[in-house]
Each structure stands twice: as C-alpha cells, then as structure tokens.
Amino acid sequence: MQTRPVGRNLTIGIAFSVLLLAGLSVGSFLLTEKMIRENTAGTSLVNVSGHQRLLSRHIAELARQILTTRQTGNDEILRGNLSTAIDLMEQAHSAVVSGDPKFNVPVAMSGEVRTLYFGPDGVLDRDLNAYISHARSFLHADRDTLVPDNADYLYITGVSADKLLNALDTAARRYQNESDQRSMVLSRIHFFTLISTLLLLLFLGPGIFHPMIRRIRREFDERQLVEDELREKAALIELLHRTATQSNQATEPDEATRTCIHALCKYKNWPLGHAYILDPDSQNRLLPTNIWYAEDTSRFKVFQDMTKKTTFEPGVGLPGRVLASRQPAWIVDVTKDRNFPRARGVEGIDIKGAFALPVLISSKVVAVLEFFSSEAEEPDQALLRTLIHVGTQLGSAIERLQTADALRHSERRKSRILESSLDAIVTIDRNGRVIEFNPAAESIFKYRNEEVTGKNIADLIIPDQFREKHQKGIQNYLASGRPRLMGRRIELTAVRSDHSEFPIELSITTIDTGDDLVFTAFLRDITKRKTAETELRRSEERYAMAIEAGRVGVWDLDMNTGEMYLAPQLKRLLGYGISDIDDSIAGWAGVVHPEDFQPISRKLSNCWKGWEQDFLVEHRILHRDGSTRWFLLRGTLSIDSDGKPLRITGTETDITERVHAEENSRKHRALLAHARRVSTLGEMATGLAHELNQPLTAATTYLGGALRQLRSREQVTVETVEAIDRALKQTLRAGDIIRWLRSFVRKEKADLSAVDVQEALSMVLGLAQARIRKSGIRVDLRMEHALPRVLAEPIQVEQLLLNLIWNAADAIEASTLSDQVIRIHARKHDELHIKVTIANTGPVIEKEQLTRIFDPFFTTKSEGMGLGLSICRSIVENLQGRLWAESDEATGTAFKFTLPNSREPPHAEP
Numbered sequence: 061m062q063t064r065p066v067g068r069n070l071t072i073g074i075a076f077s078v079l080l081l082a083g084l085s086v087g088s089f090l091l092t093e094k095m096i097r098e099n100t101a102g103t104s105l106v107n108v109s110g111h112q113r114l115l116s117r118h119i120a121e122l123a124r125q126i127l128t129t130r131q132t133g134n135d136e137i138l139r140g141n142l143s144t145a146i147d148l149m150e151q152a153h154s155a156v157v158s159g160d161p162k163f164n165v166p167v168a169m170s171g172e173v174r175t176l177y178f179g180p181d182g183v184l185d186r187d188l189n190a191y192i193s194h195a196r197s198f199l200h201a202d203r204d205t206l207v208p209d210n211a212d213y214l215y216i217t218g219v220s221a222d223k224l225l226n227a228l229d230t231a232a233r234r235y236q237n238e239s240d241q242r243s244m245v246l247s248r249i250h251f252f253t254l255i256s257t258l259l260l261l262l263f264l265g266p267g268i269f270h271p272m273i274r275r276i277r278r279e280f281d282e283r284q285l286v287e288d289e290l291r292e293k294a295a296l297i298e299l300l301h302r303t304a305t306q307s308n309q310a311t312e313p314d315e316a317t318r319t320c321i322h323a324l325c326k327y328k329n330w331p332l333g334h335a336y337i338l339d340p341d342s343q344n345r346l347l348p349t350n351i352w353y354a355e356d357t358s359r360f361k362v363f364q365d366m367t368k369k370t371t372f373e374p375g376v377g378l379p380g381r382v383l384a385s386r387q388p389a390w391i392v393d394v395t396k397d398r399n400f401p402r403a404r405g406v407e408g409i410d411i412k413g414a415f416a417l418p419v420l421i422s423s424k425v426v427a428v429l430e431f432f433s434s435e436a437e438e439p440d441q442a443l444l445r446t447l448i449h450v451g452t453q454l455g456s457a458i459e460r461l462q463t464a465d466a467l468r469h470s471e472r473r474k475s476r477i478l479e480s481s482l483d484a485i486v487t488i489d490r491n492g493r494v495i496e497f498n499p500a501a502e503s504i505f506k507y508r509n510e511e512v513t514g515k516n517i518a519d520l521i522i523p524d525q526f527r528e529k530h531q532k533g534i535q536n537y538l539a540s541g542r543p544r545l546m547g548r549r550i551e552l553t554a555v556r557s558d559h560s561e562f563p564i565e566l567s568i569t570t571i572d573t574g575d576d577l578v579f580t581a582f583l584r585d586i587t588k589r590k591t592a593e594t595e596l597r598r599s600e601e602r603y604a605m606a607i608e609a610g611r612v613g614v615w616d617l618d619m620n621t622g623e624m625y626l627a628p629q630l631k632r633l634l635g636y637g638i639s640d641i642d643d644s645i646a647g648w649a650g651v652v653h654p655e656d657f658q659p660i661s662r663k664l665s666n667c668w669k670g671w672e673q674d675f676l677v678e679h680r681i682l683h684r685d686g687s688t689r690w691f692l693l694r695g696t697l698s699i700d701s702d703g704k705p706l707r708i709t710g711t712e713t714d715i716t717e718r719v720h721a722e723e724n725s726r727k728h729r730a731l732l733a734h735a736r737r738v739s740t741l742g743e744m745a746t747g748l749a750h751e752l753n754q755p756l757t758a759a760t761t762y763l764g765g766a767l768r769q770l771r772s773r774e775q776v777t778v779e780t781v782e783a784i785d786r787a788l789k790q791t792l793r794a795g796d797i798i799r800w801l802r803s804f805v806r807k808e809k810a811d812l813s814a815v816d817v818q819e820a821l822s823m824v825l826g827l828a829q830a831r832i833r834k835s836g837i838r839v840d841l842r843m844e845h846a847l848p849r850v851l852a853e854p855i856q857v858e859q860l861l862l863n864l865i866w867n868a869a870d871a872i873e874a875s876t877l878s879d880q881v882i883r884i885h886a887r888k889h890d891e892l893h894i895k896v897t898i899a900n901t902g903p904v905i906e907k908e909q910l911t912r913i914f915d916p917f918f919t920t921k922s923e924g925m926g927l928g929l930s931i932c933r934s935i936v937e938n939l940q941g942r943l944w945a946e947s948d949e950a951t952g953t954a955f956k957f958t959l960p961n962s963r964e965p966p967h968a969e970p
Contacts, residue, residue: 108152109228112188115149116225119195120217125460126198127206127213134460139199146195153188187224191216313458317419318351320454321429324447325353332360332411332432334367336379338425346372346379346428363405370402377401378416379428386425388417388447390439394432412436417447421455429454484583492516492534495578504585506557517581523555534579537570551586562587613712617645619668619705624648630712635684653680653688660693667697667708678715690719814849814962815857817886817896824861828869837872837880844887848894851962856935863928864898864955870921871902871953889958893941899954905947913945932957 122142129135198212206213215221321333333353336346348368354360370377374384377400381389391414394400395407400414413433418425429451484501488494494517497509505521512520518527554564565584570577613630617623624645628638634651641647649657656679666672677693695710763784825832825839832839850857865882872880881901889895905913905920912918916930936943936957947953 108156112149112152113225113228115145115152116191116216116221119145119149120221123195123198123213123216126203127208127210135203142195142199146192146199149188149195150192153185153192184224184227187220187227191221191224194220314349314351316454316457317349317427317429318353320450321351321353321431324429324431324450325355328431328433328443330415330431330433331355332363334364334430336372336428336430338383338427339371344374346383359409363402363409363411366402366405378414378430382416382418382428383425386418386420386423388415388444388451390415390444392438393436406432410434417451419451419455419458421459426455426458484585485580486517486521486583487578487580488517490534490577490579492518492531494520496580501583504556504583505554521554521556521583523553523561526553554583563590612714615648615710615712617664617708619707633712633714634681635689640684651682653682656680663693663695664708667695668705670697670699670703670705673697678719689714689716691715812851812853815852815854816849817847817857817894817959818843820854820857820861821884821886824858824865828862828865831866831869832882835869835873835880837869837882840881840883842883842885847886848888848961850894850939850959852939852959856939857959860932860935860957861896861898863932867928867955868898868900868902871900873902874921875902877901883954891961893958893960895956895958897954897956899952901952903953904949905945905953910945910947914943929955 119142122138122145126135126138126142129138194212194215198206198210198216201210201212317335321335324330325333331354335349335351337349339345339347348370352364354364357364372380372383374380378389378391378394381399391397391400393412394414395403395412397403397414411432411434413436414430415433416428416430419427419429484504485496485498486494486501487496493514494512497507497512502508507520518530522530549565549567552564552566553561555561563586565586567582569580569582571580613633614627615630616625622645624643624647626641626643626648631638631641634641636651641651652660656677660677660679663672663675663677667675673696675693675695679691679693681689681691683689692713692715693710694713695708697708698706700706821841821843825841865884868882872882879901883897883899885897885899887895909920913920914929914933918930932955933943936959939959941957941959943955943957945953945955
C-alpha cells in the first residue's frame, strides 16, 4: 500500500528533477549562447579596433612617404596604397556601426555594440569620420601643395591621430573588461550548472544527463577555440604590423630582410631562419646569403656551412619549389622529404619541420626566406595566408630601398660626372638664372659656383653684343616651342670674369622636370683647337706652296684594294691634265719610261712583301710635249698593328735640272782633268825631253857606227848587229813614251776594267822619275804580295797616282828637311778594298786647312790652281772609293785612298 505512493513520489521527484535539470540546462544553454555571441562579437570588435589602429598607423606612414618622395612613379604607387588603406578603414568603421558578417559583427547587435563601443556622446564615431575625411583630403591634394605643415597631414599623423588611437584602445579595453566579467559570470553559471548536474546524476545516473554534459562541454570547447583563434588572429595582425613597420624603417634591403626573419622566428619560436636571393646573372637560380637567425650557432654550424655552398634551381629543394611556384611551401618532416638536398646536414641537430615564403616585387621572386622547426608541424593555413602578405610587404620595402639606393647612386653618378667633366656644364632656369655650375665651368670662366648661382647667365659669360639676342632666343623658344639651336653644336664667343673673350663650342638641351623647364648648356673652350686649325691651315697653305715651288707631286697606293691616287699637282707636273691619266697603277705606268718601270715595280713588290720600308728610285717620264724628264720617286710603307701592309704613300720630284746639272758637272770635271793632264804634261816637258833625248842619242850613236862600218865595206861584225839592236830598243822606248803621253792627254773616257795598281805605279813613277831625280827625292815603294786588282779606268788611276805623287814632290821641294822621301805603300785593306798611302816629309798642314784641302780652288801653294786634289777626290768617289788626308809632326802628311777590288785574280810578282 505504501509502495505505490512512494513509487509515485519517486516518479514525481524524478520527473521534477528531470524538468528542473532540463530547465537549468535550457536556461544555461540559452544564457551561454547569448554570452558566447556577445563575447564573439566583442572579440571581433576588439579585432576590428586593432585592425583600425594598424590601418591608422599604415595611413600615417604612407602619408609621410608621399610627402617626402619626389619621384612620379613612386608617388602613384604610394597614393594607390593609401587609397586602399582608407577604404579598409571606412569598411571597418561601417562594420562597427552597421554590422558586417565579414568582420563577424552581427547586425542584430549593432545598436548595443554601438552604444557600448561609442558611448552616449558618439565622440569616437565623430573622430573616426573626421580622420577618414582628412585622410581622403590629403590623398587628393595636389603634390605641389604638400608641405610638412599641411593641415590634413598634421591631423592624420599628429595629436589628433594619437587621440583617436587612445580612444580606440580605451574602448577596446573597456569592452574587454566587460567581456572578462561576462566570462566570469558564465563560468559561475557553468559551475552551478555542473554542480546541479552532478547532484542530479547522483540520483538519475549518467545515462540520463550524459548527452547534456557532452553538449555543454562541446560548447565550452568551441568557445575556447573561438577565443584562441581570435587571439591567434590578433597576434598575426600584430606580427604583420610589426614586420611592416620594421621593414619600412630599415635603411638597407639586408637590414629589412634580417628584421623580418628575426620577427618570424621569435613569433613561431623557430630556431633557425635564412634568406636566399635571386642570382642577378642567371635570374633563374637562388644564391645563399649571410643573413641568418640561429638561436644556437654551434648547433647549426654544419648545416649552415652546407647551405652556404648550395644553390637552388627552380623546383629543386624547398627554396627551389618556392621559386618555381611563387607560393609559400611547407615540409612537415625534412628527414622524410625526398626533395630536400641538405638532408644529411640536419642529422643530429633536431630539425624536423621547414617552411619557406617568397619575397615578391611585381609578382617576381627576388628572394626566398626559409625557416626550420625542431618539431614536425602540420601546415598552419592562417599563418600561410598572413606570411604571403609579409613577403609582399618585405618586397615592397626592398623595392623602395632599391629605388632609393638607385636614386642616390644616380645622383652621386650625376654629381661625379658634373665634377669630372672636362666640358663646362651650366644649367639655368627659364629666366636664365644659374642652377648648376660645374668645376670645369669654374675653371674656364674663372667664377666660383657660389658666386654665380641664382645670377643671370647672360650677365656672366655672354659678351655685351650678344646678350639681347640670347634673351630673345630663350623667349622665342618658350613661346613657340620650336628649338632653333637646341640639340646642335654651334661655335660662339664667350667672356671670362676678367672680361677676356674666347671661342667656345656650345650645345643646349632642355629638360622638363615636371615642375618647370630648365636648360643645360655644354660648353667647351676651343681656343687651342682654333689656334691649331689656323696653324694647320697655314701649314697646309705653306705645304701647297712648297709642293708647287719644289715641283713635287703626291701619290698614294692602297695595298689591299690596288687603288691608286695621283694628286692633280702630280699630273700637272708630269705635263698632263687631271683627266689625262687614270688614278691607277696602269695609268701611272703609261707615262713612265718603259725601261724604268721594272725597277719601280720591283720596289713596290718588295714593300708588299715587307722587305723594304722606304725606297728611292730615279726614273724617266715621257712628258706630254714629247721630251723625257727625270723624276725622283720616294715611297714609304704604312703597316697596321699586326704588321700587315696597308698603303704606300710617296712623292714624285722633278729632278731633270739636277740630272742635267750633274751631267754637265761630270763633263766639266772631265775637262778639268784633261786640263790638269795638259798642265802636268807641260810641267813634265823638261824631264820628258831628257828622257826622250837619251834613247834618241843612243840610237843615233849606234846607227852612226853601224853606218860607218857599212860604208867602209868592212865585214858586218857582231858588234854592228848589237849596235843596231840597241838602237832599235831605244827607238821603241821613245815610241812607248810618246804613245803614253798621247793616251794621258786625250780626254776620252775608258771603260772600267781590272787595273793592276803595281803596273800603274811603275808607269807613273817612270813619268815622274826625271823630276824626282832632279829634286833629289827618294821613293820608298812597298807593295803587298799578291795585291788584288781594282775595278777602275786605267787612265783615271794613273791620273790619281800622278797627281798625288806630284803633290808630294811639290810639298817636299817646299821643305827644308834633309830627309826628302816619298813613301808609297799599297796593301789589302779588307776583303773588298785595297788601300794606297802616299806620304811625304814636307811641311805639316794645319787642321783647319786639312778640312778644306779637297775643296775646289783651295790651295796652299802660291802658284797652284786648287784643282788637283779636288779632281783626285772626284776620281776616287766615282770609283766608289774613299780619299782622305792625315798630317802631323812625326810622320808628315799622308794621302790615303781605298778602291774596290775587281774580284779578278791578283797580280803575281815575278
């Protein structure tokens, strides 16, 4: 009986407990859902607030860069980035005010959030709208009006911006505190619900409440995951902001890269990071750098050394994959990856995971950053998406730094060019005021740069008479845009600071800087060139006059093409018109005497073969008037740097008058020699009469005795026959003397032949014997054994010896010495010549007289003509020999000469 009420009560208690538990669960669930939504919305709001803070800093940095840059291309890029940042700022603000699913801010809560976020006075909303308005005003401002004290610039970068950031931080912290309080309340509710649930579980068992507990736990875990994800996103945003800020503050690309690697390694607690750069030569290969982050240098030394020696082509290894795909790449475990060439380097150093991201400039990979982890980690997609932006930002920073560096180098090169230029470089504005005045201009015009900057160029370097014309030229160009002198080289007169005028060469270019039009003038002092041109013109005129007066013509032969140039003067010199002779070897050969062209052709061939560098040829020309003229052909070979013949240049000189003069001179010398022989013959007349009287007297005596014997009709005896024979010999001797005298006196020229010097000396001494004996002169004759014959004219050799012996006899007769001797020595001089010395013991000849003794009409005798020794030198030189004199107190005076051998067998002494 009592069982049923108890069971019913138990059933009612259980039902009531279930209903109570259900009510608690539903209420807790609804309250949890609401608080989770509020916390999620609040966390999103904090995230949006942080995003706005980051954007406001980014906007301020872009504004600063726009204000400082002066390059049109960079300004356009920066303004585009600023416009994007302002749009994002406005979208975030709109999401806060009206809600936006993209930002996880629900529309249903927009009023509550707005009240909570902005407060009752709406000051933050007003400040945000004002900030965005000023940023857009700065974006659309003309670049010429942008100055550091610009109102919009000061608002978005100054105190107002700081006030806005502080307000955003305050609102975020306020809501974060409220969110923390809600979380505390929610935790207490969860604790109460959990205790209630545990108590009910004691009565109802785990089977009834297990699903509810699992749902609550799942909701709690989901909320925790959402909060962790939001915190992770905030940390990533902060990482993105930090890397962007530090990269933009870097002054070198390596510094920006190193900063980014250190920030990422610190954020993910990665122990090792490194940077590769694109090979500037191949543009298809990655090279290792010295940019590292290593928390333990000794631990990673082997791997770092291996990396320093490794390069990567597209697709090879982790960096190569990034180079090929231009996307980040992740390796969970490098020890198991087949495309990791440095796998041996990671053995024993506790390296597992690896990650690499590209650094992009205009979608081109310029570097790859790689990182290594001590654990095998799965890819973090959120991190991957964020690091794509990191690589892009780093690329932008590197591009900016490279552009700035290139600009600095460009400015430095321009400055060095201006400073080192040998030409004066002067830049003026549209009003003619000097902007730049390089060192060469200072040196040429004698002004210092600080003296002329800002002054009108016309007042400085342009002479008074040209200044008005200069000003009109600039005005006409500015008005019409037609460059009359631009881009041309002209010669003008300029003036220095000391008012001295000088010639210059001038060229002007215009440069449109975007802000204004400037003119750059390049000026060169051409005083030396003008002087040289004047001297060259005068030299050419003198050369032409000399060519004309000297009867010289120029020719040129190209050895490669065979083309020949004959100057008009040469053609006129040859007696022909300009068109009468072709400019060719054949045309030239047509006027050369046929017998003389072969030697010319041989000389040209020798030059072509490189055997001769210069040559001289005398030849005859067939003149237009039918006469034959003599010309001297000169030629000089020109060669290139390899020694290859290029051309032969030369002259033709009319030497007809000289040839005729030489011929007349030869004839004159022959007449003088003949006259000398006749004179000598007169001097020898007395001695010769004695010589002839002797054989004739002896012959008369012998013939008279023989005649008496024949008249007495005595028998013809041996004595009679001997007397007739002696008379015959004496008669023949007298005939020989007469024949030699006839040969000596006549002036016909004999042919060259082999002459025995010993025989010639015997003949001459025979002629001079009477005088030598009469004067009491002794002859010392020494002849070398087997003396070679000489190639000469016999009569000339006899004339030479007789003149020198006679000259020696004259010198001895004028001397008071007791030892009166003529020494005659003949010997072999070398393999090609013999040497004859005729010395006397007469007076010593003074040194001054010795240098002139062979001059025509110079004599030391009171009655001499001064032609004997001059004729002797002419004879020796015509025979290709040499004659000289020596005189001193010890040996007296000696005349020595050499003559060439005839190469015939020498004279054999008996």
